[in-house]
Amino acid sequence: MNYKMILQYDGSRYSGWQVQGNTEQTIQGKLQSVLEKMTGEEIEIHGSGRTDAGVHAMGQVANFKLQSAYEPEEIKRYCNQYLPEDIVVLEVSEVPLRFHSRLNxxxxxxxxxxxxxxxxxxxxxxxxxxxxxxxxxxxxxxxxxxxxxxxxxxxxxxxxxxxxxxxxxxxxxxxxxxxxxxxxxxxxxxxxxxxxxxxxxxxxxxxxxxxxxxxxxxxxxxxxxxxxxxxxxxxxxxxxxxxxx
Amino acid sequence: MNYKMILQYDGSRYSGWQVQGNTEQTIQGKLQSVLEKMTGEEIEIHGSGRTDAGVHAMGQVANFKLQSAYEPEEIKRYCNQYLPEDIVVLEVSEVPLRFHSRLNxxxxxxxxxxxxxxxxxxxxxxxxxxxxxxxxxxxxxxxxxxxxxxxxxxxxxxxxxxxxxxxxxxxxxxxxxxxxxxxxxxxxxxxxxxxxxxxxxxxxxxxxxxxxxxxxxxxxxxxxxxxxxxxxxxxxxxxxxxxxx
CATH class of the missing domain: 3.30.70.660 (Pseudouridine synthase I, catalytic domain, C-terminal subdomain)
Structure with a gap:
């Protein structure tokens, strides 16, 4: 299954979108760890682009694949419950396997x-x-x-x-x-x-x-x-x- | 000397305007400690009113008295340098001794x-x-x-x-x-x-x-x-x- 996610974040506290080394203070890192906690699967979430440290988003788009099927609403609810308050998931939807948030x-x-x-x-x-x-x-x-x-x-x-x-x-x-x-x-x-x-x-x-x-x-x-x-x-x-x- | 101050704050992190017991997390407390550090005097700053915990201000007014004279611009500069970034002094002016931010x-x-x-x-x-x-x-x-x-x-x-x-x-x-x-x-x-x-x-x-x-x-x-x-x-x-x- 492939899921598309639209999200907002206040980038002030983060070293940007992309996971770098060990630091957990990235948007990608926060999302991956919440999704991994939810599914027990290893997740790689692809952003439409890497926002720099301190840059914000009103409508960033990302996608990730899961082995098992989840209801999009369930994913959204879980993320918003466990993500820090400066990252908010606006929308989750199931998309064709070929969809890639950056390449498309x-x-x-x-x-x-x-x-x-x-x-x-x-x-x-x-x-x-x-x-x-x-x-x-x-x-x-x-x-x-x-x-x-x-x-x-x-x-x-x-x-x-x-x-x-x-x-x-x-x-x-x-x-x-x-x-x-x-x-x-x-x-x-x-x-x-x-x-x-x-x-x-x-x-x-x-x-x-x-x-x-x-x-x-x-x-x-x-x-x-x-x-x-x-x-x-x-x-x-x-x-x-x-x-x- | 009596000084009038116009200030802004993001109240999110504070337990309100008024100093309560030992807690330093009040707007009044933060202002007093910066002014005391600057002047070496014991300061009591009077707000026009006590905003509740979590309430914000775009234009709160306060006044305080000092034994020694300082330039209003110097007070403003010093405060903005040492206050946390969610409290900002917009204006400082010298006012008549009888001026009281709440009573007037x-x-x-x-x-x-x-x-x-x-x-x-x-x-x-x-x-x-x-x-x-x-x-x-x-x-x-x-x-x-x-x-x-x-x-x-x-x-x-x-x-x-x-x-x-x-x-x-x-x-x-x-x-x-x-x-x-x-x-x-x-x-x-x-x-x-x-x-x-x-x-x-x-x-x-x-x-x-x-x-x-x-x-x-x-x-x-x-x-x-x-x-x-x-x-x-x-x-x-x-x-x-x-x-x-």
């Missing part, structure tokens, strides 16, 4: 939330990144335009030893100003390691005037990480959803 | 946030109370109308041994529906212990149909805590601000 994903949306000011209110402190400087939103929108479409995003990849293709397609970058917050949503067919955070860090440099809009094209074409801006802090980033065909 | 307060606003559904997203879990039943908002608004004005609110007071006057004036109760949230804001000249939470619990009983709008008048006039509804959970409540003349 066709579209992902991430949102980066910037607090416009020195210090966010205490309730948003873990979910937004404050930027005290004034931002030129129109310039940021113009810079974002350049990133749309299919490009080699090597300059925006945090993994310098990445050997596979760095070609990805960005369908949309929406920049929305709300009261004291600026939300940047990225929708694409996939994102490289740290890519959304480096894109955001670079757009912010355009917004603050450290960089010109026209540099975006040069950065893309240069295919060199050192050309792009810094990686924006993890806590402002949330994986909104993952779409399948 | 003329208006307070609290907001109770209800998540309309079974489970809020993981990011709001500490700041909203979920209500899964359908709510009749119009009936809740009609019931809230009855509470406006000056009344003896004994029926809505959590302290059964309260000996002083329970007469308070509610200026406004605003019920706002937002996507998946219902926010009830209460503005009055002061509130009794647990009063906002009991008012909310009673309005929710009207909303779910457990109680009729016309009962509100009887509850008020009966002056008996057992007539009103249950106390709504602490985590949905936030002290928005406190006004002075």
């Amino acid at each position: 994903a066709v579209k992902k949306t991430y949102c980066y939330r910037i607090f416009l000011g020195e210090k966010p209110d205490v309730f948003r402190r873990k979910y937004v990144t404050p930027v005290a400087e004034n931002l030129n939103i129109n310039k940021m929108k113009a810079a974002a335009e350049v990133l749309l479409g299919t490009h080699d995003f090597t300059s925006f990849c945090g993994n310098r030893h990445f050997k596979k293709s760095a070609v990805r397609t960005i369908y949309e970058i929406r920049i929305e100003e709300k009261k004291d917050e600026l939300d940047i949503s990225f929708t694409g067919n996939g994102f490289l390691q740290n890519m959304v955070r480096i894109l955001t860090g670079t757009l912010l440099e355009v917004g603050t005037g450290k960089r010109e809009v026209r540099e975006m094209k040069e950065i893309l074409e240069g295919r060199n990480r050192s050309l792009a801006g810094p990686m924006a802090a993890a806590k402002g980033l949330v994986l909104i959803n993952v779409e399948y065909e | 307060a003329v208006k307070k606003t609290y907001c109770y946030r209800i998540f309309l559904g079974e489970k809020p997203d993981v990011f709001r879990r500490k700041y909203v109370t979920p209500v899964a039943e359908n709510l009749n908002i119009n009936k809740m608004k009609a019931a809230a109308e009855v509470l406006l004005g000056t009344h003896d609110f004994t029926s809505f007071c959590g302290n059964r041994h309260f000996k002083k006057s329970a007469v308070r004036t509610i200026y406004e109760i605003r019920i706002e529906e937002k996507k998946d949230e219902l926010d009830i804001s209460f503005t009055g000249n002061g509130f009794l212990q647990n009063m906002v939470r009991i008012l909310t619990g009673t309005l929710l009983e009207v909303g779910t149909g457990k109680r009729e709008v016309r009962e509100m008048k009887e509850i008020l006039e009966g002056r008996n805590r057992s007539l009103a509804g249950p106390m709504a959970a602490a985590k949905g409540l936030v002290l928005i601000n406190v006004e002075y003349e």
Whole structure:
């Protein structure tokens, strides 16, 4: 049996999605240990992508296989009972054996939330990144335009030893100003390691005037990480959803 | 010297505003110990009111006296450096010696946030109370109308041994529906212990149909805590601000 799971998490306390060595403080690790406790089977849960340490999710998708059959509702209930309160399972469903949450994903949306000011209110402190400087939103929108479409995003990849293709397609970058917050949503067919955070860090440099809009094209074409801006802090980033065909 | 302080806190981890016995897990306790560390003086900080365990604040006001003079900005900076990250000082100012944050307060606003559904997203879990039943908002608004004005609110007071006057004036109760949230804001000249939470619990009983709008008048006039509804959970409540003349 193959199960698909949609889940939310507050990434603040975790070293990211992926199990690393012995540490139990990963989302994948927490899920696997609860599912193993429930089923007595050894579980490998595949996420649609590995969110970085401190990154959150509103709609992460994962799948895992079981030898014995369980009711999806039973799995959901058990997980929500035993998972820590900062990980919540929204939905479990049975899917065909060939379904793979990462390989079959066709579209992902991430949102980066910037607090416009020195210090966010205490309730948003873990979910937004404050930027005290004034931002030129129109310039940021113009810079974002350049990133749309299919490009080699090597300059925006945090993994310098990445050997596979760095070609990805960005369908949309929406920049929305709300009261004291600026939300940047990225929708694409996939994102490289740290890519959304480096894109955001670079757009912010355009917004603050450290960089010109026209540099975006040069950065893309240069295919060199050192050309792009810094990686924006993890806590402002949330994986909104993952779409399948 | 007398100083006025405006502060925010996420009340989730605290046993409320007021120092109780030995426990350090109170907002007042945390503030006093940081200010004592800074000044070497023994400090008593007066809040505009005692928020319950688990209740939050966006704009609590407090005042405290010091023998020696400090720059308000210096106090603010020091506090924000040494306070835990769930308590933030927004503003410090020097005020006349006669200023008292509780005695001089003329208006307070609290907001109770209800998540309309079974489970809020993981990011709001500490700041909203979920209500899964359908709510009749119009009936809740009609019931809230009855509470406006000056009344003896004994029926809505959590302290059964309260000996002083329970007469308070509610200026406004605003019920706002937002996507998946219902926010009830209460503005009055002061509130009794647990009063906002009991008012909310009673309005929710009207909303779910457990109680009729016309009962509100009887509850008020009966002056008996057992007539009103249950106390709504602490985590949905936030002290928005406190006004002075």
